[in-house]
Amino acid sequence: MTTDEGIKLTRKDFVSDQEVRWCPGCGDYSILAQTQKLMPELDIPRENIVFISGIGCNSRLPYYMNTFGFHSIHGRAPTIATGLKASRPDLHVWVITGDGDGLSIGGNHLFHIMRRNVDVTVVLFNNRIYGLTKGQYSPTSELGKVTKTSPVGSIDYPVSPCSFALGVGATFVARSLDIDTHHLITTLERAAHHKGTSFVEVLQNCNVYNDGAYREFADKAVRPDRMIEVDHGKPLIFGKEKDKGIRLKGTVAEVVDLSKGASDADVHIHDEKIEEPITASILSRMDYPDLPVAIGVMRAVDHATYDDLMEQQIQDAQSKDGTPDLAALLNEGDTWVVN
């Protein structure tokens, strides 16, 4: 990306003058850094980029981006983004949300922005806890989670953000990990280029209220054996020795051991383009310890976007009805003259 003067923009050009106020060690820093790093690569003028957020630690992100930004109210970022993108399809719009903001108070709006396929990129920071309000369980907290508001354990079953997105018809669904910066920026880049709603869940550590939420499978030492990167057209193989695969038996995923006689033919080949979201949903629900946790692009299909369809209707009406004439409209129907 270059400016009018032909100077290539860099990450620094997307860093605002605001001091970042997340707790030291928070996973949000990584997501911010990769987002800022990605911006110059998108080749979009800075003034055409808008970050919209709701409420929560994650939702401070727009303040730190030197673009247009709107830190709105709890759960409503998708609504503001929809109004903005539908009225201004020329803009490149991002929604920054979290597990509480997007799946609890704003669950309905997250549902509908994806159902409509509004052309925005949604990044959901999933730390499985309410951080800003100091540590209450969230819709993605595991059953039995002990917090200040659930002293003997939560009794709410958790939701899988990616399954939810797939269930409501999101055309692009991916998951990434805060500490895997290469995977994160690659995933965000693909999301940014997708036409339609792209939904990215980022597994993000809250080192103050839910430290180690993903440690069991995401720590570098164990990650190869407990997580799997899904990649379009490639077999689902994982493990330090690349010796394990995922086989689909009907709607059940299971691990096969390639070192013990299972053949490559047993391993499922990932296809992000298939229209039915069931296979992607199976992948999105794989969970440690029974199965490796999947990251990567689970679904990427092309559907017409809400903003394009809306614009198309306007253009169709204009070519059919001709130049708008306010006076003619006001004088429509039965009229009469009093002299």
Place this chain on the structure above:
Amino acid sequence: MAEREHDVRELDRVTIRFAGDSGDGSQLAGQQFTNTAAVFGNDISTVPDYPAEIRAPAGSLPGVSSFQVSFSSHQIYTPGDSPDVLVAMNPAALKTNLPDLPKGSLIVINADEFTEANFRKAAYAADPREDGTLDNYRVIEVPITTMNQRALKDSGLPQRQIDRSKNMFALGVMFWLYERPLEPTISWINGKFARNPQVAEANIATLKAGYYFGETAELFPGHFRVPKADLPPGKYRNVTGNEATAMGFLAASQLAKKQLFYASYPITPASDILGELARYKNFGVKTMQAEDELAAIGAAIGAAFGGSLGLTGTSGPGLALKSEAIGLAVMTELPVVIANIQRSGPSTGMPSKTEQADLLQAMFGRNGESPVAIVAPATPADCFQMAIEAFRIATKFMVPTIFLSDGHLGMGSEPWQIPDIDDLPSLEIVPPSNAIGQFDPYRRDESTLARAWAVPGTPGLEHRIGGLEKWDVTGDVSYDSENHDKMTRLRAEKVERIAEDIPDVEVVGETSGELLVLGWGSTYGAILTAVLRAQSDGLPISHAHLRYLNPFPKNLGDVISQFDRVLIPEMNLGQLRMLIRARYLVDADGLNRVTGRPLKIAEVTERIQSLVHRKVSVA
């Protein structure tokens, strides 16, 4: 049309109410009568009354729907306190509407529907035609159902379809009775059923059959004529308040040269506005049926942030749901407009009935000190102008603005003198120039205190806004205590300064006297009519009507101070009265009715009489 000689009596004003099952087409018959009277040159005013249920059980009391039209040879301001004529399509329609009928009124009933079964459904113990119930009325029985069937027996249409046309037969009878031409309705039918000429022909045939029946049946002693009204010269059309509202918002976008973006969730009685605006796509108007009320205002705010005219519409319960987001628009100082077509509350209340009880919600129904501008149309036609005003104020002052209409205005109709486009106010919006160096999103215009409307896509104006308190000028997040006090006062002062930019409130009558009757919203017609009558009796009474509720016009305090007493009639328990008392320390009296129906002239007259201890002769 060859006519036999009949007695013709000239009347000054007639009010007809068409009533029947909600599936009987009474609304349609009423609207067609209205249109014909309007095109003929009468002044007209209408009020529909329908149940919230789309089709309650046929023949039942809750299923009754009605449409009242008043037409006159002089200017009128209300659809009439009570009808002179009731067209009752069944016993339930008779029963629910009879209490509104003055003794001596004319009742035209569909005799075919007066059966034992229907008496039971209407909870009549006996035939009301025979037990004395109707003794004080002039009743004309017409076998509307069978006459309609007879007229259409060769139409080839199925029975159900034939029976659905009986409203046209009844309308034909009324057209004869009040000497109206059939042509406007015939041309409407031909347009409506252009793709189904068989149905069009049937409707026209039965409309004519009704007309000829009136002429030949000798049931009526004669017919009536209501001459043309002496309206101000100009070109007119009949509009409902919601139609005028939609056209007003469209006009605002054309005047401002800005795209109109309307997001709304369906709710009675505001849904028509979404339907109307969705038709204006060739004007570039974008409409969105949102998933809920919160999303609707969120989308409108998003559109406003993007530089469009962001608009949402709703009714009371929806306004409650939007309150948090309106607070966001207050904090971010974005020019979003919220149209609230009030209905009876609290909670779901009576969705299809009118009320004015959201004024305090509009004023104060948000957390924190969060002032907004409020405008309120006075008549259906006035909705056009006030919709433009809402956006003029919102964009000039960068403030969320509530357009406070109500069900009576939205669904009621009156003739509208179509304005000349060139006479409409200017809504010129000057975009901020590209900043050199630092852009300060909360730097204010010295006179209006508005911040700049800096929209995405403008290089150099990149900035962040949000619901957190802002530092003065820079717009950075601030928790500073003195800054918060200052910003709170700035937001309030900005709304107060709108008073410099709106017209003074006008006084109808002398500018001083014994009593000022002060109103707002849809009570305009009833108050004005009652005050004009009192004035013609020489009483020292005047009327003022507020179309700007926040801030108040700046002369309002002076106007009030010139009267011994102030009476504030409202369809609530005294909300404007509370504001007026608080603001001007005046011991205002109230007339407060929350019946779900428009305020009546007689109610205002009665209250005026009790306050001035003198009688007003009824015109």
